[in-house]
Amino acid sequence: MTVALLAHEKFPEDAKTAVSMLRYADDEIVAVLDRDRAGTRVSDHLSGVQDAPIVAGMDDVDDCDELLVGIAPIGGGFDDSWRPDVRAALERGCDVTAGLHYFLNDDEEFADLAAANDCELRDVREPSPDLTVSEGVADEVDAEVILTVGTDCSVGKMTATLELYEAARERGADAAFIPTGQTGIMIAGWGNPIDRVVSDFTAGAVEEMILEKGNDHDYLFVEGQGSIVHPAYSAVTCGILHGAMPDELVLCHEAGREAIHGYEDTPLPALPEYVDLYESLAGPVHDADVVAGALNTRSLDTDEGARSAVDAYSRTLSVPASDPIRFGSDELLEALL
């Protein structure tokens, strides 16, 4: 499929979804829409990802099957300055996908245009109406289930999960990626948005995905969310931990992070406390051990400093560690596969 990514005024720093699509999606990205950087190319800003031209709007995009909203403002609303591009895409018969809290399908103009032009509006954050409570049977699948868990939000759990999944496949392992958030769902093209489901169905919505894929693969890499000590999002983390019934955990952390992001009065517990908490909370439902650590070293300028931070992280956790983006996933896969 050919895809254009909408990232007006935000590419690349504040366009997490667009950048992740360029890095991980199998789709061909034909353009990035950013009116502030039109005329440059993705490769002028980022390395290690698909290249594509950056254009001012849909009128400068030749041919594409889908326009994907690759940015999300705080609150998850729809910015009306994006409307002309969404309208233009639909008028050309191009599907439009978004992961906003504002659902495109509830927008009358877009719904009418999609119907008239026989194309689809995909709100990946709208949960399926068929979700229900967990039966507690995710551990019955054949696959080994590996879950990323975090010390906080935004420490790199999705990235670590995708890096591990891709590296495992490069080694020839039969692995699948289980997405749980809107960006993961856009990359994978399927999945349940766990943070938007009814709270009673949190574990059940994860279990459903494990059961769907678990007997067709040897390894499932499950994208974690939040942190078990997050003042706002721990419910989602806990539901994923018990719904996925993982065999192995990868503890993800960002070097230098000392307090919960946005809740600066809440200091992060010591790292060994996280290991104890995740393992003792998982155990009564299904035994899971922290067997590897992923450290996000983006705040460290030198590779030398990053290497030494990774080594210290590994010693503290007593398990192999790496920054999968900076140093690859080899040490982690040795522990996991």
Add this chain to the structure above:
Amino acid sequence: MTVALLAHEKFPEDAKTAVSMLRYADDEIVAVLDRDRAGTRVSDHLSGVQDAPIVAGMDDVDDCDELLVGIAPIGGGFDDSWRPDVRAALERGCDVTAGLHYFLNDDEEFADLAAANDCELRDVREPSPDLTVSEGVADEVDAEVILTVGTDCSVGKMTATLELYEAARERGADAAFIPTGQTGIMIAGWGNPIDRVVSDFTAGAVEEMILEKGNDHDYLFVEGQGSIVHPAYSAVTCGILHGAMPDELVLCHEAGREAIHGYEDTPLPALPEYVDLYESLAGPVHDADVVAGALNTRSLDTDEGARSAVDAYSRTLSVPASDPIRFGSDELLEALL
């Protein structure tokens, strides 16, 4: 307010909501509708609760302000055999309240009748559209926050919470009850149904209630849900623990329970493990200690056996314990107030 309770074919054993209304609500219960037990009285079946006649249907109810659906079939659907009574109530201008997953407001016949007769349909399980993420500030209220936590579902957390709340008020303490489930909400006449909110808002929906009441009272008794090791519902439990930011926890358990109800392959952890888990999970957000234990001894026939079970429970937890229904709440309040 005068209330009739619908409990067809289920009173009293399988009518938890109806029985709890009779036990705890301030409303005057004018009748219980149960076509199988019509002609008897509540006092023929239960002691220690309001008495009321049991009748076959709304036609036998004289005067009432509200019909409340006091039973919930598995799955939370609406049983069509209740329709004539709901219809009759609305035609008389009587409000109708339910805590089902099936919303009365979505039923065209009921919505039309309510509009025509100027009365209200209240679906207490439908969350407010204004809920959002927690700010992590519930610990800023003046009140001492006391949360019941459980070893499993259906061990008596709501009952323990209400007994403690009422006993505290009898002692002259300025206490409020914070409901988190549909029965608690019906009894209190307000509250957020935490198991139905968007999972990202689980903690936030509890925090909102703590902030609403926390500066007007000295003690808040918060109704817990589920269990932190429940394969399906732990997300709700975790969100309440972090959203309420309690100062003190009361661990609730049912004597003789050995496995998670409905998940018989999942044995309950040892009781001290629960204490460790709840305290170590709460700590990073707000310190909370298990300071008392509530043991539900309904399965034990003799008071002697129940007393000995309570004593053993107290020794195991190293905190005061009681069965608040059987032996009152004095020991617990000594530890809590």
